[in-house]
Amino acid sequence: MQAITGTGVALITPFKQDFSVDTEALKKIVNYQIDNGIDYLVVLGTTAEAATLTAEERELVITTVVEANNKRLPLVLGIGGNNTAAVTEELKIRDLSAFTAVLSVSPYYNKPTQEGIYQHFKMVAEASPLPIILYNVPGRTASNMLPDTVVRLAKDFDNIVAIKEAAGDIVQAMKLIQKAPKDFLVISGDDMITLPMILAGGVGVISVIAEGFPKQFSDMVRLGREKKADEAYTLHYLLADAIDMIFEQGNPAGIKSVFKSLGLCEDVVRLPLVKVNEDLADRIEGFVKKIG
Template identity: 70%
Template sequence: MQAFIGTGVALVTPFKKDFSVDIEALKKIVNHVIDGGVEYLVVLGTTGEPATLNQDEKEIVIETIIEANKGRLPLVLGVGGNNTQQVVEELKSRDFSKFSAILSVSPYYNKPTQEGIYQHFKAIAEAAPIPVILYNVPGRTASNMLPETVMRLANDFKNLIGIKEAAGDIVQAMKLIQHKPKDFLIISGDDMIALPIVLAGGSGVISVIGEGYPKEFSEMIRLGLNKKVEEAYILHYKIMESIDMIFEQGNPAGVKEIFKTLNLSENTVRLPLVTVNSDLANRLEIFTKNLSK
């Protein structure tokens, strides 16, 4: 589980201006985050816009990242959904030989009960050929996976190795840290409170801003893990304004604007997402250029 302590980044899927997948830009982004010092890569998480990719495009993204990574960092593949049987079928049929773990989001739209969430992940745990990281993001799924349900799953299935906790609730995160089994990972899914969660005993973060500014953000998390609190918070406050900005008009529109400033990719997103407006684009450009000075 040491592979997932520190900073993971949820990779975007860059598009050309004609909305096709930009393979060369994706390779550049992979090298950008690896050179920036992150610990692992998340492929086809929600930040990768998988909801608007067809199956062939998803395979292109997967193969491009595997090729660009060249075995340097552990890879996590997003495999989740609100059709439990469909997720189970993918887990049984896909080749996971290049991946170290699966990230699986709690079912969205259906709004299952806590028992429904438990049974969903029970089915996933029993089908998964590699370790699974749960993903709780109630702002997107419309249902919150409560700490009691997480702990029940963690104790019942040893291949459920951690949770990406993105409820935006530091108290809930602390309850998870307090009651978790010894080796179960509590991974922040919120960039703004990633450092406080790490200092409280969390294992790190799966980040969006860490993709734009991997050097600064991954170093902040490492300092936090080593309890170098003052140094970590210096970096936190240096980056903090940008965290609000990248989510101001939707994810991943904000971080793609950073990539445009860095000449890594276009800022193109697919509908129903749209690019950020000129005001936010200008603020992100100024912040990005000043950060690198």
Template identity: 70%
Template sequence: MQKFIGTGVALVTPFKSDFSVDVEALERIVKFNIEGGINYLVVLGTTAEAATLTKEEKELVKSTVKKANNNTLPLVLGVGGNNTMEIVHQLQTEDLSGFDAILSVSPYYNKPTQEGIYQHFKMIAAHSPLPVIIYNVPGRTSSNMLPATVIRLANDCDSIIGIKEAAGDIVQAMQLIKDRPEGFLVISGDDMITLPMVLAGGDGVISVIGEGFPHAFSKMVQLGLERKADEAYQIHYQLSDSINMIFEQGNPAGIKEVFKALNLSENTLRLPLVPVNSDLSNRITQFVKEFKN
């Protein structure tokens, strides 16, 4: 799955001030990322506030991204949840045309055992018409998908091609890289440790900050893949303050403030999420103004 090596970005869903989906802003953001050198786009993930979108709005987002992308970059669709059979039904009935893979988060709230997580993804893999990237993000799911479970899935399910690993634990990431079967992708889901993961043998990132600074962040990842560590770390440290800032008051409030500063979209979120406060807004705006992308 060479198309998923490098920098993918988890697209936001921009909203107008009346909270409706801002189609024009979404088109601008897609084109901004294509022009910035991003390798692939992830649609309707957590960063897209997918939990607050209606079925009709999700279809609107999908069609808007596909149209703006115009078959330029590979597309990954977020299809996850904590009801295994509902996900299976979605995979069997939803129009997945134009997408190259799905990204499916480990079940949240239910807090399954490792065996439950394994059986959940085994069921999804058996019914998905597209390759599957599994997603470990303990900070959101309340359970950590352990390396042994991931490697078991990688060995047992041909359609599971990789993991977005967002435990924020470089030691766990290195364990995955060491033990994975050949060709299985280990993709960072944590912007701050993306470069260390890539230099340790990882395959890239599905990023949030990358969609705000696509040229710089994708260049950093590419330099890391080329083992040009010193040059890559130069960019990492240039961006590190912005990574801290965009997550300081939650995602995607921070990255939407970046887009506001770039005049690409408004910083409107749907409850229970709210925009960043004025202090953080000023700091993000100043960073965007001064950063040389």
């Protein structure tokens, strides 16, 4: 699964001022990633505001990204939820021929036990024709998929090949790296601790900040994987303030503000999200200009 190592980005869904999907902007953003060294693209993750897209809009986003990418980079598709039956049904009926893997979030809101999480992903693994990247993000799901549960899944199902670990806990990430099977991939889902996770043995990141600053962040990831820590940390600290800023008032409002400053799309988000305030927008624009 070398296709999902290095720097992946969680693509946004750009909207026009009337809140419709801006397919031309999405094409520009895909090309911006490819032109600046990103290794793979993640479609319809949390950053895509997938929860507020209609079924028709999700199809439009998929079609637009697949066509714009034109087989240049591996693609990962987000298929997850808190209704196990609905997730498994989508995996069975969706055309996944353009994709390398599926990213599937741990069930949110229901707050399952560790056994419930295991049984959910057992069903997902049995239904999926593609390799699965587990996605642990307790800040959004209200439950933490513990390392022992991840290791159990990795050992029991050959097509569960990786985890996007976004608990923001470097110790938990290190336990995953230590205990998981040798060929199981631990991918950072937290931009701020991506570099230490890679230096500890992680294989890369599925990033938000890299979408706005793809060259600098992907260079940092490559240097980290080469164990060139000093050079990598120079880039980490260059972007650290931006990482804080883009999450200060929520994702993807912050990264969309970066894209507006870059002239790639509007900063429109759908309710219940709102765009960043004027003060933060000004600070983000100043950072973008400084980076150049």
